[in-house]
Amino acid sequence: MATSSTTGQQTLDSGQIDALRSTIRGEIILPDDAAYDEARHVFNAMIDRHPAVIVRCTDVADVISAVNFGRQAQLNVSVRGGSHNVTGFAVNDGGLVIDLSHMRSVWVDPEQRVARVEGGATWGDVDHATHAFGLAAPAGIISTTGMGLLLGGGIGYLTRPYGLSCDNLLSADIVLANGTLVTANPDHNPDLFWALRGGGGNFGVVTSLTLQLHPVDTVIGGPILYPIEKCREALQLFRETMASTPEDFNAFFAFLIVPDVPAFPEALRNQRVCGIVVCYTGPQEQAEGLLKPLRNFGPVLDAIGPLPLPMLNSMFDFTMPVGKLHHYWKADYINELSDAAIDVHARFGPEVPFGSSTMHIYSTGGAVHRVKPDETAYSYRDADFVHVILVAGEDPADTPRGRQWVRDYWEALHPLSAGGAYVNFLMDEGDERIRATYRENYDRLVAAKRQYDPTNLFNQNQNIQP
Numbered sequence: 001m002a003t004s005s006t007t008g009q010q011t012l013d014s015g016q017i018d019a020l021r022s023t024i025r026g027e028i029i030l031p032d033d034a035a036y037d038e039a040r041h042v043f044n045a046m047i048d049r050h051p052a053v054i055v056r057c058t059d060v061a062d063v064i065s066a067v068n069f070g071r072q073a074q075l076n077v078s079v080r081g082g083s084h085n086v087t088g089f090a091v092n093d094g095g096l097v098i099d100l101s102h103m104r105s106v107w108v109d110p111e112q113r114v115a116r117v118e119g120g121a122t123w124g125d126v127d128h129a130t131h132a133f134g135l136a137a138p139a140g141i142i143s144t145t146g147m148g149l150l151l152g153g154g155i156g157y158l159t160r161p162y163g164l165s166c167d168n169l170l171s172a173d174i175v176l177a178n179g180t181l182v183t184a185n186p187d188h189n190p191d192l193f194w195a196l197r198g199g200g201g202n203f204g205v206v207t208s209l210t211l212q213l214h215p216v217d218t219v220i221g222g223p224i225l226y227p228i229e230k231c232r233e234a235l236q237l238f239r240e241t242m243a244s245t246p247e248d249f250n251a252f253f254a255f256l257i258v259p260d261v262p263a264f265p266e267a268l269r270n271q272r273v274c275g276i277v278v279c280y281t282g283p284q285e286q287a288e289g290l291l292k293p294l295r296n297f298g299p300v301l302d303a304i305g306p307l308p309l310p311m312l313n314s315m316f317d318f319t320m321p322v323g324k325l326h327h328y329w330k331a332d333y334i335n336e337l338s339d340a341a342i343d344v345h346a347r348f349g350p351e352v353p354f355g356s357s358t359m360h361i362y363s364t365g366g367a368v369h370r371v372k373p374d375e376t377a378y379s380y381r382d383a384d385f386v387h388v389i390l391v392a393g394e395d396p397a398d399t400p401r402g403r404q405w406v407r408d409y410w411e412a413l414h415p416l417s418a419g420g421a422y423v424n425f426l427m428d429e430g431d432e433r434i435r436a437t438y439r440e441n442y443d444r445l446v447a448a449k450r451q452y453d454p455t456n457l458f459n460q461n462q463n464i465q466p
């Protein structure tokens with residue numbers, strides 16, 4: 001069938017699209033197709049972009065064809081994994097989207113404790129496949145995120161004991177801008193392997209990732225919530241907890257509005273609270289002692305208990321529905337959760353505006369610190385924490401008010417931060433912020449970009465310019 005696709009940026013003629021169609025087993029979705037609107041939408045409801053063509057790949061051959069097509073037609077190329085990046089880099093106006101969302105298989109080798117994961121899998125897919133063998137890979141805290149999380153680093157419940165998600169990458173297969181498929185690991189293309197561990201989607205389309213797994217099955221985890229009036233002391237308690245507990249005790253701090261769902265006591269719903277979310281993977285008989293200070297601090301809700309890791313990894317998914325909320329984020333690394341920083345949190349945190357808006361402080365200590373800053377592209381190996389302040393609400397009319405809260409809060413905290421931000425929490429904030437994220441590793445990333453993507457075909461990302 002002859003078709004043409006015209007968008008803001010490019011016009012593709014029917015001959016080009018027919019030629020593409022002859023090489024693709026998956027779906028080719030054009031602006032007039034019924035599936036187009038669903039296919040162009042991403043996690044952040046604020047993003048409303050109109051690509052010229054979306055190729056929903058089924059296999060590596062489709063990815064190679066799509067990359068060659070994008071290069072030859074000189075289109076902007078986006079790569080769509082889990083679609084969660086709040087910038088909306090997974091889609092663009094007028095270009096090509098290489099959509100991996102149908103490439104989600106996970107193979108587990110329980111003997112070797114490794115998993116081979118397709119590039120479009122979500123962390124929920126990985127949890128599901130690995131948990132059957134009592135194993136897990138370090139993921140984030142929401143199960144619908146995709147492999148873009150690992151390519152930028154990957155901070156979550158298992159970070160302290162087992163490192164970033166990218167620290168557990170053993171090997172990756174990647175389709176480069178010239179359409180060739182290469183393997184990156186310590187023995188093959190080690191410079192590319194270095195760049196993939198933190199450098200984001202800059203180097204090509206990752207079609208499969210081999211991950212190191214760990215024996216994590218049932219954990220002691222969940223949230224413990226405190227009255228908002230006690231937030232200053234709760235932050236001090238969080239700081240002391242992270243300094244005094246072993247690495248297999250991980251936790252993050254949060255300001256939040258208690259969701260209006262039956263899982264929470266009625267009196268708490270819609271109340272502003274603060275809390276600590278725990279994930280303990282150590283010997284269960286020691287959990288009670290470690291949790292005692294948190295439990296003695298007067299919680300309004302204590303939901304910490306034994307549960308399968310995939311349940312903890314997906315516990316808060318309902319607060320972050322895909323495509324429903326309008327998001328705006330700002331973040332930074334922190335060397336020290338100082339009294340001055342706690343003062344700022346105590347001033348802005350209780351004003352958390354609406355919906356699923358929140359402020360989280362994650363630990364980036366433990367195993368993260370044991371990797372040297374120049375061993376992977378992810379550079380902030382010395383920071384103890386990352387904070388992210390985000391607004392997320394259903395009504396776009398609320399966004400300006402929420403965005404102002406995020407900006408004011410962030411601006412007050414930024415002078416107390418380590419300087420750069422975790423790349424996966426950045427919005428479209430410009431080159432300076434990207435450089436500040438990679439620090440001394442930036443020049444080596446540029447060298448890798450020159451080698452593997454010299455024309456910057458993959459530029460819909462926190463871009464390293466060749």
Ligand SMILES: Cc1cc2nc3c(=O)[nH]c(=O)nc-3n(C[C@H](O)[C@H](O)[C@H](O)COP(=O)(O)OP(=O)(O)OC[C@H]3O[C@@H](n4cnc5c(N)ncnc54)[C@H](O)[C@@H]3O)c2cc1C
Nearest residue numbers: 081082083084085089119140141146147148149155201206
């Ligand atoms: C609700 C929510 C919760 C989050 N929680 C965490 C968390 O706990 N920990 C954490 O570290 N981060 C977290 N993040 C941030 C997350 O790591 C980033 O948004 C990340 O980019 C998401 O990857 P994705 O594949 O889902 O998204 P996408 O938007 O599909 O991808 C983001 C970018 O990654 C690249 N990319 C993705 N897949 C591939 C691939 N296979 N090959 C090549 N490039 C690819 C592309 O450049 C793409 O533009 C969260 C984000 C959201 C929205």
